[in-house]
Amino acid sequence: MRSIAIFGGTFDPVHWGHLILAETALHQVPLEYVIWVPSLNPPHKQATLFEHRVEMLQLAIKDNPSFTISLVEVNRSGTSYAIDTLLELSTFYPNTHWYWILGLDTMQTLPRWYRGQELVQMCDLLVAPRLVGGENIAQSELICKQVEQQLQKQSYTINWQLLHIPLVGISSTLIRQMCGDRQSIRYLVPESVRLYIAAQNLYFNKSK
Numbered sequence: 001m002r003s004i005a006i007f008g009g010t011f012d013p014v015h016w017g018h019l020i021l022a023e024t025a026l027h028q029v030p031l032e033y034v035i036w037v038p039s040l041n042p043p044h045k046q047a048t049l050f051e052h053r054v055e056m057l058q059l060a061i062k063d064n065p066s067f068t069i070s071l072v073e074v075n076r077s078g079t080s081y082a083i084d085t086l087l088e089l090s091t092f093y094p095n096t097h098w099y100w101i102l103g104l105d106t107m108q109t110l111p112r113w114y115r116g117q118e119l120v121q122m123c124d125l126l127v128a129p130r131l132v133g134g135e136n137i138a139q140s141e142l143i144c145k146q147v148e149q150q151l152q153k154q155s156y157t158i159n160w161q162l163l164h165i166p167l168v169g170i171s172s173t174l175i176r177q178m179c180g181d182r183q184s185i186r187y188l189v190p191e192s193v194r195l196y197i198a199a200q201n202l203y204f205n206k207s208k
Contacts, residue, residue: 006098007022011038015193019190036068057069060189070085070089081113081115100123104140120157148160174188
């Protein structure tokens with residue numbers, strides 16, 4: 001049975017933190033592939049034009065044969081939900097042990113996900129700890145265990161593990177803000193992505 005992880009998100013824009021996270025998951029599990037799934041219509045935020053985000057992803061991962069992009073959400077109408085993505089990809093990749101890559105902050109919202117209980121029965125969770133307000137690895141583990149207990153009260157079990165990643169304080173929000181303030185984002189994103197952002201004049205008129 002093959003092992004594949006789904007890494008969903010807006011990737012607005014993709015940055016080195018995303019890439020480090022996916023590479024860590026690839027080798028820690030280990031995985032055969034990481035499938036990047038850019039959200040077409042994310043449920044809780046407005047995002048840059050889908051085509052721009054896909055192009056930046058393609059530029060960022062083109063040199064890694066274990067990274068691939070799925071555009072399963074392109075033909076999907078309405079809001080994009082994780083469970084729909086997993087069910088659809090399962091038809092293309094049978095006989096697969098699935099993993100889902102997510103950040104600690106997203107992990108905390110898991111009990112409120114649309115059909116989240118169904119999702120966690122179908123895949124294991126690979127959780128990226130985040131250094132927020134002095135949180136360390138032990139605190140990240142505690143938060144994950146609290147989420148696990150919440151789901152257990154609903155008679156659901158989850159399998160999860162923390163990813164052993166360097167704590168990189170980069171976010172897409174930060175990059176958009178820096179672009180809006182005309183600050184340099186060199187070394188925060190792959191150079192090909194930085195050049196694309198500049199050429200397309202993305203984010204420069206935005207401050208959030």
